[in-house]
Amino acid sequence: MRELFPLLLQGTLVTIEIAVFGTLLAIVMAFVGTAARLSPWAPLRWIGNVYVEVFRGTSLLxxxxxxxxxxxxxxxxxxxxxxxxxxxxxxxxxxxxGSEILRGALRSVPGGQFEAALALNMSAFSRMRRIILPQAMICALPPATNLMIELLKGTSLVSLITLSDLTFRARQLDEATFKTAEIFCLTLVIYFVLAQLLATLMRYFERRVSHGIIVRTVPKAAS
Known part of the structure; x- marks a missing residue:
């Protein structure tokens, strides 16, 4: 194991790098896709729907x-x-x-919140940033966490396009040493640890976001 682990660690670093940048792009595309699908302009809604349906309805591989x-x-x-x-x-x-998750989270915000923001003459950007989005994020974070873990596991497919990620290194070592059980058990443990670290980080972020909402709303309700 002491001989195999450093080689698998090299592939793990590549997997982490791909997962981080892929997650950042996924977050951007989720917001862009949601904005397009909720746009008042029909061509933008059509483009957003085509993007979501094509990439959601076809195989990642x-x-x-x-x-x-x-x-x-x-x-x-x-x-x-x-x-x-x-x-x-x-x-x-x-x-x-992610666009579908975010769209559902935005729809879950009570309509009265939107109407109250309109009554206060808030701009569309202010309504979204200060009223709608903070509440929607509470609903979106749990499924978004699952989606990020799926993305992390999905990085194993990039080994088929010649990237030396964790799965690629595991297959190389298996072919070279024939220690199949040891190599893939260790690979399984590494993926599990990465997923747990990601889940822990997202739970912490979810608590911070939820705590901020509770602190702002409970005292007002009590008064």
């Missing part, structure tokens, strides 16, 4: 292969590095799911 093998061909002729393909593929795929 096929999407990665499409970006890696099809885009360099005519008429596209767009060549991306395997690392870029991994981030773009994961970010767009899980961003579509």
């Amino acid at each position: 096929v999407q990665l292969f499409w970006f890696f093998f099809v885009l360099p061909l005519p008429p596209f002729r767009v060549e991306l590095t395997p690392f870029t393909v991994a981030i773009v593929g994961l970010g767009l795929h899980y961003g579509a799911y």
Whole structure:
């Protein structure tokens, strides 16, 4: 194990890097997709719906292969590095799911909150930043945590586009040493530890967000 762990650690660092950048892109695309789907302009709503349905309704593995093998061909002729393909593929795929989570969370905010903000003559940006989004985040964070863990596990597919992530290293070591049980048990433990660390971090963030809402609302209700 002392010989295998440093090699698996190299792949773990690549997995973490892909997961971090893929998550950041997924968050951006979730907000962009939600904004487009809730837009008052029909063309933007159509574009947002097409994005969500295409990336949510097709296989992540096929999407990665499409970006890696099809885009360099005519008429596209767009060549991306395997690392870029991994981030773009994961970010767009899980961003579509995140857009659906965020849209549902925004719909869950009571309509009276929106009407009260209108009565106070707040701008659309202020309504979203100070009233709607803080309440929606409380509903969105638990499913978003599950989605981030799914993204972390989904990074194992990037080994099929020649990236030396944790799964790729595990397969290499298995072919070289034939210690299949030891290698893949250790790989399983590493994925589990990463997922638990991510879940712990998101639970802490969820408590902070929920605590902020409770502190602002309870004293007013009591008075």
